[in-house]
Amino acid sequence: MIIPIKPWLDLISEDVSAGSAARLGTGYAGVALSSDPVAEEIDRSRLVGVSSNKWQFESNRMEFYHEPILAARIVEAMQPLQGKQIFDGTLGGGGHAELLLGHGAHVIGCDQDEEALGYASKRLGHFGDQFLPVRGNFGDVDSILADHGLDRVDGMLLDLGVSSRQLDNAERGFSFREDAQLDMRMDTRSDFSAKELLNEWSEEELARVIFEYGEERRSRRVAREIVKAREKKAIETTFELVEIVGRVIPKTSAKNPATRVFQAVRIAVNRELDVLEQALEKSVGVLAPGGVLAIITFHSLEDRIVKQFMRRMSSPFVDRPEWPEPKENPDYHFNLPTRRAIAPDESEVSANPRARSAKLRLAVKV
Numbered sequence: 039m040i041i042p043i044k045p046w047l048d049l050i051s052e053d054v055s056a057g058s059a060a061r062l063g064t065g066y067a068g069v070a071l072s073s074d075p076v077a078e079e080i081d082r083s084r085l086v087g088v089s090s091n092k093w094q095f096e097s098n099r100m101e102f103y104h105e106p107i108l109a110a111r112i113v114e115a116m117q118p119l120q121g122k123q124i125f126d127g128t129l130g131g132g133g134h135a136e137l138l139l140g141h142g143a144h145v146i147g148c149d150q151d152e153e154a155l156g157y158a159s160k161r162l163g164h165f166g167d168q169f170l171p172v173r174g175n176f177g178d179v180d181s182i183l184a185d186h187g188l189d190r191v192d193g194m195l196l197d198l199g200v201s202s203r204q205l206d207n208a209e210r211g212f213s214f215r216e217d218a219q220l221d222m223r224m225d226t227r228s229d230f231s232a233k234e235l236l237n238e239w240s241e242e243e244l245a246r247v248i249f250e251y252g253e254e255r256r257s258r259r260v261a262r263e264i265v266k267a268r269e270k271k272a273i274e275t276t277f278e279l280v281e282i283v284g285r286v287i288p289k290t291s292a293k294n295p296a297t298r299v300f301q302a303v304r305i306a307v308n309r310e311l312d313v314l315e316q317a318l319e320k321s322v323g324v325l326a327p328g329g330v331l332a333i334i335t336f337h338s339l340e341d342r343i344v345k346q347f348m349r350r351m352s353s354p355f356v357d358r359p360e361w362p363e364p365k366e367n368p369d370y371h372f373n374l375p376t377r378r379a380i381a382p383d384e385s386e387v388s389a390n391p392r393a394r395s396a397k398l399r400l401a402v403k404v
């Protein structure tokens with residue numbers, strides 16, 4: 039079942055009228071999906087996770103990875119019609135890719151996680167040559183495309199962070215809820231895991247990472263406690279880290295005190311912010327004119343990077359007080375259909391808690 043594609047102009051006017059948070063519409067991403075109530079029920083169940091025995095259209099539903107976030111908005115923004123080529127840099131379980139393929143686009147689906155790639159390749163195998171799975175890092179988008187004889191694409195999608203599957207798989211060591219070896223590598227070919235970071239980095243480096251990537255104000259004390267603990271014995275498991283952090287940060291709410299520290303370590307292990315910056319810069323070179331850049335972020339650090347990049351790249355002129363007049367901006371490469379981030383609506387958030395902090399930003403190559 040396919041989400042009807044709406045033209046850009048309709049989207050822009052919806053955004054302008056949607057209010058400050060750009061939380062669009064009611065019920066279902068603010069978009070009239072279909073005039074056919076049966077079709078609409080199928081689409082709703084697919085997108086917002088309403089389980090229904092009646093509509094078993096995903097054969098591998100039980101192995102489900104996670105629901106594609108802001109799916110209708112992505113489809114409308116990317117207009118994934120036949121003949122278009124779209125780079126999905128965060129293939130994950132293939133949820134977004136399946137939607138894009140379903141409309142006829144060719145998708146180059148990239149993920150650095152071998153397990154995700156295997157799963158999505160199986161799920162999307164029936165699309166044949168329309169789908170190209172690639173194991174790689176989206177920071178290398180230019181060379182990945184070149185290796186497959188492509189220099190330009192019509193869209194680039196990044197749905198950042200870890201998948202529910204990675205979080206739920208205790209062995210991957212991403213979650214503070216499960217006791218496991220400290221790992222957190224999205225790409226298991228890397229020889230740098232959370233264990234190396236926590237046991238080898240200096241106290242200053244640990245404090246910086248926990249402060250910058252976890253926005254944890256008690257970063258210095260946590261770093262000191264980590265160093266104290268590892269002097270006695272190497273830190274090896276997620277529960278050991280939870281316990282060490284708990285010595286410094288008391289539990290005062292439902293939120294686990296180690297949440298920010300885990301986020302910080304994961305971002306550092308996977309160099310998530312550096313790679314994002316790299317991919318954004320490269321998007322200029324790989325997107326064809328009119329190509330759409332769509333980025334879904336989940337925390338303010340990522341969103342700030344995307345917002346600043348898009349602002350810098352979307353002003354035709356730049357000005358400084360000391361200049362007599364504005365000058366042309368050599369970095370003017372994108373137009374922004376909406377300056378605000380687009381957030382999922384309440385029904386999507388209640389059906390899919392992972393959507394809670396999601397923000398989508400869009401830019402169109404000039």
Ligand SMILES: C[S@@+](CC[C@H](N)C(=O)[O-])C[C@H]1O[C@@H](n2cnc3c(N)ncnc32)[C@H](O)[C@@H]1O
Pocket residue numbers: 103104105106107127128129130131132133134135148149150151154174175176177197198199200201202224313
């Ligand atoms: C949130 S999930 C994507 C879910 C996907 N959009 C879907 O609908 O199923 C993020 C995925 O991106 C992958 N990933 C994160 N950073 C990456 C990077 N720099 N390069 C390649 N893959 C990355 C993760 O391994 C994970 O599988």
